[in-house]
Amino acid sequence: MSATLNQTTVNDDLEPMPPLPPAASxxxxxxxxxxxxxTPTFIGxxxxxxxxxxxxxxxxxxxxxNVGDPFADSIxxxxxxxxxxxxxxxxxxxxxxxxxxxWGYVTAGGTEGNLYxxxxxxxxxxxxxxxxxxxxxxxVAKIVRVLGARSIMIRGQDNGEMDYDDLYETLKLxxxxxxxxxxxxxxxxxxxxxxxxxxxxxxxxxxxxxxxIHADAAxxxxxxxxxxxxxxxxxxxxxxxxxxxxxxxxxxxMPCGVALARRRNVDRVARSVEYVGCMDTTIAGSRNAISPxxxxxxxxxxxxxxxxxxxxxxxxxxxxxxxxxxxxGIEAWRHRNSVTVVFPxxxxxxxxxxxxxxxxxxxxxxxxxxxxxxxxDCAVADVAQSLGKA
Numbered sequence: 001m002s003a004t005l006n007q008t009t010v011n012d013d014l015e016p017m018p019p020l021p022p023a024a025s026x027x028x029x030x031x032x033x034x035x036x037x038x039t040p041t042f043i044g045x046x047x048x049x050x051x052x053x054x055x056x057x058x059x060x061x062x063x064x065x066n067v068g069d070p071f072a073d074s075i076x077x078x079x080x081x082x083x084x085x086x087x088x089x090x091x092x093x094x095x096x097x098x099x100x101x102x103w104g105y106v107t108a109g110g111t112e113g114n115l116y117x118x119x120x121x122x123x124x125x126x127x128x129x130x131x132x133x134x135x136x137x138x139x140v141a142k143i144v145r146v147l148g149a150r151s152i153m154i155r156g157q158d159n160g161e162m163d164y165d166d167l168y169e170t171l172k173l174x175x176x177x178x179x180x181x182x183x184x185x186x187x188x189x190x191x192x193x194x195x196x197x198x199x200x201x202x203x204x205x206x207x208x209x210x211x212x213i214h215a216d217a218a219x220x221x222x223x224x225x226x227x228x229x230x231x232x233x234x235x236x237x238x239x240x241x242x243x244x245x246x247x248x249x250x251x252x253x254m255p256c257g258v259a260l261a262r263r264r265n266v267d268r269v270a271r272s273v274e275y276v277g278c279m280d281t282t283i284a285g286s287r288n289a290i291s292p293x294x295x296x297x298x299x300x301x302x303x304x305x306x307x308x309x310x311x312x313x314x315x316x317x318x319x320x321x322x323x324x325x326x327x328x329g330i331e332a333w334r335h336r337n338s339v340t341v342v343f344p345x346x347x348x349x350x351x352x353x354x355x356x357x358x359x360x361x362x363x364x365x366x367x368x369x370x371x372x373x374x375x376x377d378c379a380v381a382d383v384a385q386s387l388g389k390a
Contacts, residue, residue: 042370043379044356044363046219046340048251049370050310056293064289069270069281070105084292087246090299091258094225095217095242096234103263105282106246106292109255110218111139113243114182115146116259116283117214120241121180122149123269124212129174132182133162135190137216140182149180159335160190168202178210179203185233185242186220189359191340191366193220196237215242218257219366220338222249226311227337240265246295249310249368256291310369314339317367321376328384339367346386354379 020028042049067076070084088104107113114137118130130149132140135156144151152170155163162184171179183194196213203211217224217233221244224230234242241261246252270281302310318339325332325343332343345363350356356363356379365371365379384390 038355040375041354041379043354043365043367043375044351046245046248046366046368048247048249048368050368051251051253051298053253053294053297056290056297059290059293066106066287066289066292067285070292071103078289080289080292083296084289087292087295087299088258088260091221091244091260094234095221095244095260096236097260098235101263102235102260103266103281104258104260106287106295107243107257107259107282108284108288108291109247109257110137110216110243110245111143112283113218113245113257113259114140114214114216115143117241117243117261118143118147118149118180118182119283120261120265120269121212121214122147124265125178125180125210128178128180128212130180130182131167131170133184133187133194135160135162135187135192136182136184137188137218140216157192160184160187160192162194164195164198164202167199168206171202171206171208175206175208178212179208180212180214183213183215183239185215185217185224185231186338186340189340189357189362189364190342191220191335191338191364193224193231193233193335193337196232196239200238212241213239215239217242218245219248219340221245222307223311223314223339224337226308227315230337235260235262246291250295250298251369252291252294252298254288254291254294256288256295258295314367314369314371317371317373317376320373321365321367321380324376324380325383328380328389330380330384330387330389341365341367343383344387346383350382350386353382 039049062078064078064080065076066079066081066084068074070081084106087106091104092102121128130144130151131154133154133156154170155166157163181199183196183199185193224233244258246256266281318334318341321341322332330343332341334341342362342364345358345361351358356365
């Protein structure tokens, strides 16, 4: 007969939790003040900050751990698999996956999602070559080294898109080698969307039937589903896997995201693990179990209409920023359906104050949902002064 336990009896013989030493408490308080002072000028990186997940604080008392496949049972039952499955289904619907054709899980962010997609491509085609644009996120060059995969960097256009002519000629020279193509659905600096129809057509024209396409949709993967006329971006456009961040447009206090891939390719890498009693289909063993709760809560809180309003407001704020730059005689622009506003690179003091990401002779601000017009006004004024346009 099993013994009966409750939280009180379990804790009977445990040592009480000691308080934090005064010096440590003071250090945390000072750090909180520092972060609170930085927040009003957080405009250069694609992370939403219009959220409050304090309702999830009680779960921080438990060792929640999503070990293994979220669609399987695990011996380790202190997990959030049921919420992770809901999050994955939400993304499957919005990324236009046919029912039952894909599998996915909550990752630690876009880099892990890209690693997973390229890992599947490499497993499917061990002799394949990874093709990625010079505008691709910096982590991809590291990923191909980690995977030991052969790779070729493709030139990028000035607007951030891939140079399709360069891709075509490079593929043409290596028609006998399966290409693993990294497509950007919103580049890091420009917010550019590589044309999946053009990539698919050139593969068809070159009669390349063995290929793999992974899409990095870190930010735009949660914007394009909510605009009236999106560029092709989902599984219906021929991709094999996709990575979307959760801490970007949805908003989360920790990096997180979702990786989705065609189920037939995931099945090739799945392994049974007796230790946890389920299939190992993810990159990490132990995974953050709070992230699915955060993403699920945000999705439930905003709902479809709320998420659509947030997208529309962010795009309107981007257009407002472009107008404000123009009033100072500064040329600024954005791609269609993008909230990344590109403009000439200002001085280091402005970059530091507004946490603006620079690249060569350009910089950008990203009008995430927490960015107000007042923030835009102040940032534009500082940029204008830095560029001698005040």
